[in-house]
Amino acid sequence: MGRRQFTCLWLLLGLFAFFFTLVPAMAAIKETSTLVGRETWNFNLASTQDRLINYGDEYYGKYTT
DSSP states (O other): OOHHHHHHHHHHHHHHHHHHHHHHHHHHHHHHHTTTTOOOOOOEEEOTTSOEEEHHHHTTTTOOO
């Protein structure tokens, strides 16, 4: 096997590896993008003023875009 064929083989193997790792990642991105705009459960967040903010009590339904 010549040097050119060897380089071509490694290039093809690299492209196949890149493709087969990219496809599952793209599928995961597609699944998470379907969550945009859907309602969420009640949750708490820490604020910068050292208190917990309850999303359901303080913000849900009060502000619209």
